[in-house]
Amino acid sequence: MWTHLQIVAICMAVATTTGVALGLVVARWQGLATVILAVTSTILTVPSFALFGLLSIWVGLGNPPVEVGLTLYALLPITRNTRAGILAVEPSVVEAARGMGMSRRQVLTRVELPLAVPVVLAGIRQATVMIVAIATVGAAVGANDLGQPIFTAIGRSTGTLDRVLAGIVPVAAIGILADLVLAGVQRLLSRGRVAVAAT
Amino acid sequence: MIVFDHVGKRYAESVAVGDLSLEVRDGEIVIFVGPSGCGKTTSLKMINRLVEPTSGMITIDGRDTRSRDVNELRRSIGYVIQQVGLFPHLTVAENVATVPRLAGWDRQRIGARVEELLDLVGLPPQTYAKRLPAELSGGERQRVGVARALGADPPILLMDEPFGAIDPIARDRLQDELLRLQRVVRKTIVFVTHDIDEAVKLGDRIALMSRGGALEQYATPAELLAHPASAFVEGFLGEGRMVRRLSLITLRDVQLPKPDGARLPEESVDAGASLRDALDAVLRAPDGRVQVVDSGQVIGVVDAEAIREASR
Numbered sequence: 001m002w003t004h005l006q007i008v009a010i011c012m013a014v015a016t017t018t019g020v021a022l023g024l025v026v027a028r029w030q031g032l033a034t035v036i037l038a039v040t041s042t043i044l045t046v047p048s049f050a051l052f053g054l055l056s057i058w059v060g061l062g063n064p065p066v067e068v069g070l071t072l073y074a075l076l077p078i079t080r081n082t083r084a085g086i087l088a089v090e091p092s093v094v095e096a097a098r099g100m101g102m103s104r105r106q107v108l109t110r111v112e113l114p115l116a117v118p119v120v121l122a123g124i125r126q127a128t129v130m131i132v133a134i135a136t137v138g139a140a141v142g143a144n145d146l147g148q149p150i151f152t153a154i155g156r157s158t159g160t161l162d163r164v165l166a167g168i169v170p171v172a173a174i175g176i177l178a179d180l181v182l183a184g185v186q187r188l189l190s191r192g193r194v195a196v197a198a199t
Numbered sequence: 200m201i202v203f204d205h206v207g208k209r210y211a212e213s214v215a216v217g218d219l220s221l222e223v224r225d226g227e228i229v230i231f232v233g234p235s236g237c238g239k240t241t242s243l244k245m246i247n248r249l250v251e252p253t254s255g256m257i258t259i260d261g262r263d264t265r266s267r268d269v270n271e272l273r274r275s276i277g278y279v280i281q282q283v284g285l286f287p288h289l290t291v292a293e294n295v296a297t298v299p300r301l302a303g304w305d306r307q308r309i310g311a312r313v314e315e316l317l318d319l320v321g322l323p324p325q326t327y328a329k330r331l332p333a334e335l336s337g338g339e340r341q342r343v344g345v346a347r348a349l350g351a352d353p354p355i356l357l358m359d360e361p362f363g364a365i366d367p368i369a370r371d372r373l374q375d376e377l378l379r380l381q382r383v384v385r386k387t388i389v390f391v392t393h394d395i396d397e398a399v400k401l402g403d404r405i406a407l408m409s410r411g412g413a414l415e416q417y418a419t420p421a422e423l424l425a426h427p428a429s430a431f432v433e434g435f436l437g438e439g440r441m442v443r444r445l446s447l448i449t450l451r452d453v454q455l456p457k458p459d460g461a462r463l464p465e466e467s468v469d470a471g472a473s474l475r476d477a478l479d480a481v482l483r484a485p486d487g488r489v490q491v492v493d494s495g496q497v498i499g500v501v502d503a504e505a506i507r508e509a510s511r
Contacts, residue, residue, distance in 0.1 A: 096284030099249055099357075100298050100347075101273035114288050 001170050004145035007067055008132055008174070015074035016124055022075070023082020023120070024108070033083060040076035048073070048137045056141045066138030066145070073134060074127035081123025085116025118190040125182040132175040136167060146171050200225055201246060201355065201387065206255035208241050208412075215241040216412030218255070223404075225354075228381060228388040230402035232395060234435070238412030239391045243357055246389060247276045259355070274298055277348030277356040277386070281363045283340045285332040291317070291343050292328040298350035316346040319383070321376065338369040345377075349384065358390045362397070374400055395436060399424070399443065407432055421447045425511075445475035445510060450491050453509035455499030463497065464488040470498060478506050 026033035043051075048069065055065035089112050097107045139147025146167045153163035201223040208215040216238040223229045231239035244250040245257060248269050257264045264272055285294050292313050299309045317324040320342040332340060341361055348356055362370040374397065381388065392398055398405050399420040407415045407423065409431050416428040424444035427433040433440075451470045466484040468477050470493035480489045481503055491499045501509075 090282070090284065090287075092280060092282035092284035093286060094284075095249070096278065096280060096344075097286070099247060099273060099278035099280070100350075101270040101301060103270050106301070111286060115286075 001146060003063070003143070004132075004135055004171070005174065007063060007070065007135055007138070007143065007145055008128065008178075011067055011070040011074055011131055012124070012128055015071045015078055015127060018071075019075050019078025019123070019127075020082050020120060022079045024086065026079065027083040027086035037076075037080060037083075040072075040079055043072045044076050048134045049140060052138055052141045061142040063138070063143045063145075065141050066135060066143040069138075070131040070135060074131050077123040077127045077130070078120070079123075081126075082116065082120050085119030086112050088119065089115045118186055121182065121186040121189065125179060125186065128178045128182060129175050132171060132178060136171055200260060201389070202258045203242070204256045204258065206242070206245060206252045206257055208238070208245060208250060209253045214411050215250075216245070216252075219412045219414060220255075221406055221414060221417055223387060223389055225387050226385045227403040228390060228401055230398040230405045231389065231391045231408060232393065232398040232405055232435075233408035233415075234410075235393060237408040237410055239393075239408050240359055242408075242412055243359055243389055243391050246355075246357055247273050247278060274302060274351060275353050275355070277350070277353045279341075279344050279348045279356065279358040279361045281360040283332075283344040285340060285343055285347070287332050289331075290328065291322070291330050291332070291335070292324070294332070294343055295346045295350060297347055298353075302351050304351075312350070316349055319349070319380065320346045322346070336369075337365050338373060341365060341373060342376075345380070349386075354387060356386045356388045358388060360391055360393070363392070363394075370397075377401060396443075399447065407435060420444075441510065442475070445478060445506070446473045448474045448510065450474065450477055450499075450501070450509075451493070455491055455501060455509070456505050458490070458497060458500050464490050464500060466490070467492045467497075468501075469493070474506055474510055477501055478503070481506065 022036060026036050046054075051069045051072070052065045055068050059065050059068060093111060093115070094107060097111045102110065135143070135145050136147035136150055138145055139151045148167070149163045150167035153160045153167075156163070203219045203221050206219045207217055219238075219242060231242055233239050241250055245252050246259075246264070248264060251265075286297070295313045295316055296309050299312055304312070313328065314324045317327055322339065322342055327335075327339070327343075332343070335343065344361065348358075362373050365373060378401065390401060398407075402420055404417065404419055405423050406417045409415050415435075416423060416432050418426075418428075421444055423432070424436060424440045424447070427436055427440070449471055450468070450473075453474070464484060464486060466480060466488075467490045468480045470491050472480075477489065477491075481487055481501060488500055488502045490497050491501055
């Protein structure tokens with residue numbers, strides 16, 4: 001269970017940093033947005049089993065291919081939402097900020113990012129819930145996570161249900177808990193921004 | 200003083216402003232007015248370099264605006280736009296504090312300034328400071344917009360159709376308040392509108408533009424209404440310009456016939472009244488004559504003929 005959490009935490013940390021940065025870049029350059037969003041969407045269509053297998057060719061068996069794969073999966077929702085959040089900021093708000101003498105960086109850090117936070121968080125939340133579940137498949141390439149009991153159950157004649165439940169119940173618990181916590185954070189940081197989201 | 204010296208803005212396929220030269224004197228409200236697409240907003244935005252001119256030069260107090268750091272330049276110029284553009288995640292007080300914060304004022308000074316500004320625009324700080332923009336009416340939002348633009352006490356204020364999206368009654372009140380505010384703060388204000396009545400009401404001077412930023416006429420409202428320089432100007436001014444002009448002139452501004460020996464009329468009007476009000480009084484008076492009173496003293500007598508003479 002701890003390994004499972006650890007894998008998810010590492011992936012989310014890397015994916016959030018990279019995804020937000022990518023999202024900011026593609027919010028500015030539409031041409032790049034088409035390419036990057038296409039690539040990240042394509043990654044998401046590769047079955048996890050195949051992706052982990054493929055990655056294990058380069059990074060070996062165990063946790064590493066799973067960590068790399070999950071990070072790639074988490075990238076799309078975060079990148080896409082960051083871009084959407086930035087683009088949703090009213091142009092007049094940005095114009096006023098520029099007109100008052102904020103530099104591009106100040107406009108980003110003081111106006112655009114704070115206003116995009118709820119949307120970015122929604123992406124992070126979606127990605128987290130998704131990879132908590134997908135991580136179980138990682139057991140197939142030797143990751144020491146909650147997929148282990150599930151995989152060992154396959155093909156057995158007795159005790160199958162117990163083993164599968166031993167994997168599924170904690171995974172579901174982690175997923176639900178993470179979702180609730182992130183939803184709370186999202187609500188907390190969305191105060192006063194609801195109006196923006198609505199318009 | 201803001202000087203446009205042969206300023207132009209050309210895009211790949213169009214000319215927004217061809218060749219604009221004019222001077223905006225300190226402490227005056229100058230209105231850029233004209234039909235949509237005449238380049239008035241482009242001209243305004245070239246002052247704070249949100250749009251960079253492709254030819255010519257704009258100077259403020261003799262300094263080329265391009266020689267200054269663009270962000271520092273903008274902090275010295277208040278900017279108000281039609282959509283207001285308040286930061287929705289910040290309170291009214293935080294919005295108003297934006298420029299002082301950027302300028303690095305200390306907390307105490309910012310706090311005092313914010314209260315002063317909110318009072319100035321008629322929003323009591325106790326009630327409004329902690330509200331979010333979403334909780335305000337359109338008129339209140341634009342007041343916050345004006346307070347925010349005045350944040351660090353800039354000598355210049357640019358206003359781009361600030362009251363365009365506000366209902367007529369609130370707009371009229373905001374216009375009156377701007378004039379009251381201007382008597383207190385005495386800024387150099389450049390104000391864009393497509394509404395000639397707003398221009399006549401607020402402007403010390405009006406720059407009337409046609410397509411491509413062509414300056415059709417640059418004059419005081421009274422001069423503009425009395426002597427339109429072209430058919431375009433006359434067309435843009437619309438109906439009844441001489442009657443509208445009467446509101447701009449007070450009895451004190453004009454030469455009045457002295458009371459002759461004849462009997463003084465019973466009706467009276469204050470010398471501070473406009474010619475329009477005086478004409479109204481004349482039309483109401485039984486004998487078509489009204490005495491003009493200044494601080495309790497009769498300084499003249501007006502009738503329809505006198506008003507006609509005075510309005511030329």
